[in-house]
Amino acid sequence: MAGRNTIATSPLPAQKTKLSDHPASANWGDRIFYNLVRLSALFVIILSSLLVIELFHGSWEAINKFGIGFIWGTTWDPVKEEFGTLPTIIGTLVKSLLALIIAVPISIGAAVYIAIFAPKWLRGPLSYLVESLAAIPSVIFGLWGLFVLVPIVRVIQIWLKGHFGWFPLFSGPAVYGVGVLAAGIILAIMITPIITAISRDIIRSVPKSQMEGMLALGATRWEAIRKAILPYCRVGLAGAVILGLGRALGETMAVTMVGGNAFALITSLFDPVHSMASQIASEFSEATYSLYISSLIYVGLVLFGITIIINILAQILIWKISNGKVGIIE
Amino acid sequence: MATATQSKLHVTDLHFRRRKIADRLAFIALSACAGITVFMLLIILSYIFYKGATQIDWNFLTALPKPAGEPGGGIRNALIGSVIIVALASLMAMPIGIGTAIFLNEFPSFWVGRAIRFLADVLTAVPSIVVGLAVYTLVVRPMGSFSGFSGSVAYAFIMIPIIIITAQEALRLVPSNLREASLALGVPRWRTILMIVLPVSSRALLTGLILAVARALGETAPMLFTSFGNAFGNVNISKPTATVPVVIYRYATGPYDDWHSQAWAAAFILVGVILLASIITRFVIRSKFDE
Numbered sequence: 001m002a003g004r005n006t007i008a009t010s011p012l013p014a015q016k017t018k019l020s021d022h023p024a025s026a027n028w029g030d031r032i033f034y035n036l037v038r039l040s041a042l043f044v045i046i047l048s049s050l051l052v053i054e055l056f057h058g059s060w061e062a063i064n065k066f067g068i069g070f071i072w073g074t075t076w077d078p079v080k081e082e083f084g085t086l087p088t089i090i091g092t093l094v095k096s097l098l099a100l101i102i103a104v105p106i107s108i109g110a111a112v113y114i115a116i117f118a119p120k121w122l123r124g125p126l127s128y129l130v131e132s133l134a135a136i137p138s139v140i141f142g143l144w145g146l147f148v149l150v151p152i153v154r155v156i157q158i159w160l161k162g163h164f165g166w167f168p169l170f171s172g173p174a175v176y177g178v179g180v181l182a183a184g185i186i187l188a189i190m191i192t193p194i195i196t197a198i199s200r201d202i203i204r205s206v207p208k209s210q211m212e213g214m215l216a217l218g219a220t221r222w223e224a225i226r227k228a229i230l231p232y233c234r235v236g237l238a239g240a241v242i243l244g245l246g247r248a249l250g251e252t253m254a255v256t257m258v259g260g261n262a263f264a265l266i267t268s269l270f271d272p273v274h275s276m277a278s279q280i281a282s283e284f285s286e287a288t289y290s291l292y293i294s295s296l297i298y299v300g301l302v303l304f305g306i307t308i309i310i311n312i313l314a315q316i317l318i319w320k321i322s323n324g325k326v327g328i329i330e
Numbered sequence: 331m332a333t334a335t336q337s338k339l340h341v342t343d344l345h346f347r348r349r350k351i352a353d354r355l356a357f358i359a360l361s362a363c364a365g366i367t368v369f370m371l372l373i374i375l376s377y378i379f380y381k382g383a384t385q386i387d388w389n390f391l392t393a394l395p396k397p398a399g400e401p402g403g404g405i406r407n408a409l410i411g412s413v414i415i416v417a418l419a420s421l422m423a424m425p426i427g428i429g430t431a432i433f434l435n436e437f438p439s440f441w442v443g444r445a446i447r448f449l450a451d452v453l454t455a456v457p458s459i460v461v462g463l464a465v466y467t468l469v470v471r472p473m474g475s476f477s478g479f480s481g482s483v484a485y486a487f488i489m490i491p492i493i494i495i496t497a498q499e500a501l502r503l504v505p506s507n508l509r510e511a512s513l514a515l516g517v518p519r520w521r522t523i524l525m526i527v528l529p530v531s532s533r534a535l536l537t538g539l540i541l542a543v544a545r546a547l548g549e550t551a552p553m554l555f556t557s558f559g560n561a562f563g564n565v566n567i568s569k570p571t572a573t574v575p576v577v578i579y580r581y582a583t584g585p586y587d588d589w590h591s592q593a594w595a596a597a598f599i600l601v602g603v604i605l606l607a608s609i610i611t612r613f614v615i616r617s618k619f620d621e
Contacts, residue, residue: 030518137549297466
């Protein structure tokens, strides 16, 4: 217990000063206020736990019936009341990986440009435009994807199938337009601003001397970026990419609208297949009995588990390099 | 002798030129990457403007939807529903979010603070559809029906971590000598926080709130299991309530051309409001990157 006058004399936000150490010595107003804000912080912990508890609660029936085997089950048959979710997990992963393949080079390229090459007057507006792309809701990307992107993808599919139809990835039906390819492209557009914004902050957190040292030795700017900057922050960039992956895995509306919702194992880039989120979104209103609903919530629980693991991994990588001072929200 | 030196020079010259060209190409490629990103934004926005702006008239904003298949009608119910649900969500999320931020910043305790901040970071990453499912079993099932209220709870879940993160940043930027001056005058800590710290950071706090509201306004997936939808002008939050993003989803995936054009019009309004919010926050408080 600290003394009575601690509050008045201590420098405030310093890490060591804790009002919590001496609630008895504070005046009644302070005590009430402290407990109120502590209560709201406690509420955040309760809310997070409720989230997990309710997911388990909602999916309990399906967990009891199918156990952990639900994850590698390949049947989804509401008529026979048999559910397993492996194809949607694979569908989610393939779509998200495709999105990463498209988005990562563009995002990191854009981040390097904004952080290093762009003239000073252009940096602010560029960052702002990129972040505006992140502010557009998923359902809008879905709408745009459905009416603009899908017809374009259909043309590309027909062309690819005509010329490279022997290649297994392009062997699927080319008639729909909706499918893995369209979903991958729309996801790529959606995660680009996130990866760009975080990578930009990470690249800017590299000490200037790194680049200046290379330039002083006679390197060109590109050489300095490639050999001094990117290696220096590769851990943080990996974090940014993984964060983008986490976002792609959980994206719902756009993928539901352009992914072509069929429950099947992926065989080619043109297949219309479900991802986990799209299956939940599109089947929930048709789920007529409780085991069906419970199974859909179980899919949500699996999705939750995957995104949480991936995001914690990303947070650790990003925190490591930048102490958390990056991102879109701030 | 002279020719040897010359050719040697020539070789380094070539080598140098190659590095120069690589540098140039890299510059072009990198700026192209930034260009593509901005280009995608502009293309999507202009397409929404082109398809949506022409559809909007007074009737669209003030009329209720017509039965499926009949042309005409508007989205009054969804506009009102979205406003009510998001306003109620803000009322739930704001005290908790700002209270938590005050706890984190003004009463720092290393481990608890770090743990809660970490939770907030993780919560921002929870897919919104998962939040919807949790609120479905938490609120919708016990209440026995989809409701606007459950939609507010889902939105509050999504808004709270955003408000915590932005508010903590806002409070952090308040100079500590302001606090010390107030405390030195004998003002209790709670009054110092309420009368000095919060007013000083109010613009930044407002920015965070607007960001959270803008984010919630566009969230669709959780509403599918919570507020659901309603074709009538319902303002009772214990009943299913229409929201703008859900209407866009239903109309876009529906079979009628008239629905499609209404989806574009609704999208135009939604994107317009969200971008307006982002422009306002940008001029209320300038972005970190400009400083």
